[in-house]
Amino acid sequence: MDIQPTIEERLWDYIDGTCNAEEKTFIGQLIATNQEWMAKYKELLEVHQLMGNLELEQPSMRFTQNVMEEIGKYHIAPAAQSYINKKVIWGIGTFFFLTIIGFLIYGFGQVDWSSKDGNSILPLDFSKVDLSVFFNNTYSNIFMMVNVVLGLVLLDMYLEKKKKVKNKNMEL
Amino acid sequence: MNTGPNDNEIISRVLRGEQAPYAELVKRYQNFVFTIALRYTPHREDAEEIAQDVFIKAYRSLADFRGESKFSTWLYTIVSTTCITFLRKKKLEVQSLDNEKVFEMAESHDSGFRANQVEQKSKLQMVNEAIKLLSPDDGKVITLFYKGEQSLEEIGKIMGLDPNTVKVKLHRARRRLKEKMEKHFVQEVKDIMN
Numbered sequence: 001m002d003i004q005p006t007i008e009e010r011l012w013d014y015i016d017g018t019c020n021a022e023e024k025t026f027i028g029q030l031i032a033t034n035q036e037w038m039a040k041y042k043e044l045l046e047v048h049q050l051m052g053n054l055e056l057e058q059p060s061m062r063f064t065q066n067v068m069e070e071i072g073k074y075h076i077a078p079a080a081q082s083y084i085n086k087k088v089i090w091g092i093g094t095f096f097f098l099t100i101i102g103f104l105i106y107g108f109g110q111v112d113w114s115s116k117d118g119n120s121i122l123p124l125d126f127s128k129v130d131l132s133v134f135f136n137n138t139y140s141n142i143f144m145m146v147n148v149v150l151g152l153v154l155l156d157m158y159l160e161k162k163k164k165v166k167n168k169n170m171e172l
Numbered sequence: 173m174n175t176g177p178n179d180n181e182i183i184s185r186v187l188r189g190e191q192a193p194y195a196e197l198v199k200r201y202q203n204f205v206f207t208i209a210l211r212y213t214p215h216r217e218d219a220e221e222i223a224q225d226v227f228i229k230a231y232r233s234l235a236d237f238r239g240e241s242k243f244s245t246w247l248y249t250i251v252s253t254t255c256i257t258f259l260r261k262k263k264l265e266v267q268s269l270d271n272e273k274v275f276e277m278a279e280s281h282d283s284g285f286r287a288n289q290v291e292q293k294s295k296l297q298m299v300n301e302a303i304k305l306l307s308p309d310d311g312k313v314i315t316l317f318y319k320g321e322q323s324l325e326e327i328g329k330i331m332g333l334d335p336n337t338v339k340v341k342l343h344r345a346r347r348r349l350k351e352k353m354e355k356h357f358v359q360e361v362k363d364i365m366n
Contacts, residue, residue: 008343009343012343012346013339018339044346047299047346047349047353050299051299051314051318051349053299054299054300056203056204056207057203057210057216058202058203058206059206059216059219059220059223063198063223063224064198066224067198067224067227067228068191068192068194068195070228071191071194071227071228071231071232072191074228
């Protein structure tokens with residue numbers, strides 16, 4: 001019956017300090033009273049202390065210089081998220097949403113809910129909805145142009161972000 | 173140990189356009205990065221090339237380091253992926269002494285080595301040499317835990333594992349290290365135990 005791995009694992013948890021207080025007290029007592037546990041604990045503690053003194057390898061003397069010479073060729077790309085302000089995105093999105101809602105409210109407000117035209121297949125009379133008010137007005141046209149430009153800016157930001165993420169994944 | 177600016181301060185300066193402070197980060201972590209790279213390849217030139225690639229990649233991606241984890245944790249993640257990519261490109265196979273054939277070669281090589289060196293071998297040297305005989309994953313987890321100042325959770329992030337799995341890997345790596353030491357340095361291990 002091989003119980004060694006269990007004793008070892010519990011002792012390693014004790015040495016690493018990853019066991020709970022109860023287990024720690026229990027193992028401490030076992031180490032103090034049980035020869036087998038004491039011997040194993042000494043053995044593992046010695047190995048633990050030796051591993052704590054492991055030496056790190058050192059690269060060549062020119063290593064740092066070589067790295068700095070290489071990075072001199074690059075400039076840091078801005079973070080993918082740094083120029084995309086989420087508040088701006090939400091603001092633009094809310095603006096579009098409210099605009100659409102405004103149009104719908106105006107449209108439904110123009111509808112005559114009470115009358116029915118016998119020749120029309122539609123259940124409601126939409127003939128009184130006059131959208132030409134919006135498209136004949138200079139200010140409305142400017143407003144629509146601004147909406148289109150903002151939409152294109154959003155689309156560009158989104159595509160740019162996707163491209164950066166894709167390039168980063170390919171690099172790594 | 174660090175008496176100069178901390179890592180985040182240096183990173184802020186680099187992101188503002190100063191390249192020179194990055195040299196301080198390189199000096200701080202070059203030994204760790206190089207040592208981990210050596211766990212994957214026995215050739216110092218290849219390990220140095222890998223380590224250099226790691227720092228260049230880290231520099232180029234520095235703007236994406238959000239500071240949610242330690243810089244060292246983030247850096248060591250780049251080490252792992254860079255090592256694997258490099259070895260695939262070079263089509264090098266990382267040999268572990270768990271492979272029986274390699275083990276036999278090492279044994280026959282080791283007998284002569286042992287005859288010449290055993291008198292001078294210190295305990296520390298023995299451990300340093302035994303760790304080189306481990307597989308890359310075993311060597312890496314031991315190095316990260318003992319020298320990289322990484323917790324089990326942080327090592328889990330670096331290796332893409334949950335902390336309990338890292339704990340089991342660490343236990344097994346330590347057991348294998350002890351077995352390597354017992355197998356290759358029998359007399360020294362006896363001296364330690366007595």
